[in-house]
Amino acid sequence: MDLSASVSIQRTDSGLEYIQVDSALCRGKVFLQGAQLTEFTPKGQGNLIWVSADEDYIEGKAVRGGIPICWPWFGVHSDPQWPIHGVARKLIWRAEEVIEHDTHVEVRLSLPMTLVDDTYWPHQSKLEVTFLFGQSIEVRLTNTNLGQNAFTLTQALHTYFPTPSINETSVDGLQGAQYIEFGQGPFLQEEVVHFARETDMVYTQAPVTQMINTPDGRIEVSRENSQSCVLWNPWVEKSQRLSNFKDDEYLSMLCLEAANVMDDAIVVNPGESHTLATRIRWA
Secondary structure, eight states: OOOOTTEEEEEOTTOOEEEEEEOSSEEEEEETBTTEEEEEEETTSOOOOOBOTTOOOOTTSOOSBSBOEEBSOOSSOSSTTSOTTBSGGGSBOEEEEEEEOSSOEEEEEEOOGGGSOTTTOOSOEEEEEEEEESSSEEEEEEEEEOSSSOEEEOEEEOOEEEOSOGGGOEEESOTTOEEEETTEEEEEOOSOEEOSSOEEEEEESOOSEEEEEETTEEEEEEEESOSEEEEEEOHHHHHTTSTTOOTTGGGGEEEEEEEEOGGGOEEEOTTOEEEEEEEEEEO
16 A cells, blocks of 8 residues: 555554554544544644543453444344444454645555354455545445345444533434434424433434534534434443443543434445445534
């Protein structure tokens, strides 16, 4: 892979490789393990991506924060012995291409399907993710069916956002959507969402753009080819059970995830592709 002047390959002290972007417009970081974005900082503004202060970047373990790629299923599989959120976030992706444009730096990675156990994914397919680093960050996850039969999957771009105070944070733009929470529902979202307890809402028929209002500013989050999204904060008790997560870090983060889940599961026919995308910027 040819690198541009704004892109380098670096390693953590633990040995994990990542792609570092440092352009005139932004800084960013994408790990080859999981193709996981862990930083996007527009010039002159704050980082839009949260990672736990306890993260140790160990091979074979998903990073706590950033944008984990949940694929080819989201959450707990119908077979509870299968890994939660699929297999893509712990595998080493291949860096394919870096292109420096006037308005953004494009970084493309692919998941070598030889690494995917066909017990979990017996289909002939290609999976790529493209990151567009500019004044905003856009993440585009593309499934292509290379086989003779259609396949169905669920997936999510499990984005962790920072806030200086979850108690002073709200999410606008989900009004009118239906949600399931803790197996209950569907319920109608009638108001702006505030946080005062563990939150784990899976929304369907959701508007394509939300606004996260934090004391540090407003974050605009939009989706493409997605009718569903997930809003999550572990709150007090669950925080104490999470790995690589300080007991009080629920106060400084939330997840708002572009998804294809529940009735929004996607079917990809032979020879066709589907791209799930999210775009994030300071508003």
